[in-house]
Amino acid sequence: MSEASTTEHEQTLNTYQDYEDLWNGDLSKLDVVAESIALSDPALPEGELHGREAFEAYLREVRSAFPDWHVVAEDLLVDDGIVMKEWTITGTHKGEYKSVPPTGREIEINGMAKDIIADGRVQEARLYYDPQEVPEQLGLTED
Structure with a gap:
């Protein structure tokens, strides 16, 4: 890797780490997502949301x-x-x-994601997982 591409790679990793920290509760890192972020998540009613304010509201929920x-x-x-x-x-x-009121149950969900980072911010995030896992693990589905 050239020095320029190494630096870009490191910057992308640093931005990604801030993004992961944000998902893990560090809301001081909200600026790591672009104002116009697009989040695709199969659990969302319309499958996606747009904008930092909508992203923050979803994360807080x-x-x-x-x-x-x-x-x-x-x-x-x-x-x-x-x-x-x-x-x-x-x-x-x-x-x-x-x-759904609190059940006290624990969840563990596995999935994959594709995040697009430019200008030091997450521009787009696409989550891939089975959205039925959450209601199943919360005991909300019929066996």
């Missing part, structure tokens, strides 16, 4: 329902501002989530 929400990313692949990764999310349902 999730963290209110699962205060110990924790993301661990593994097997990061970084190339030209794109971060691909496998992740595991854990959390305990201690607050209302999508009109």
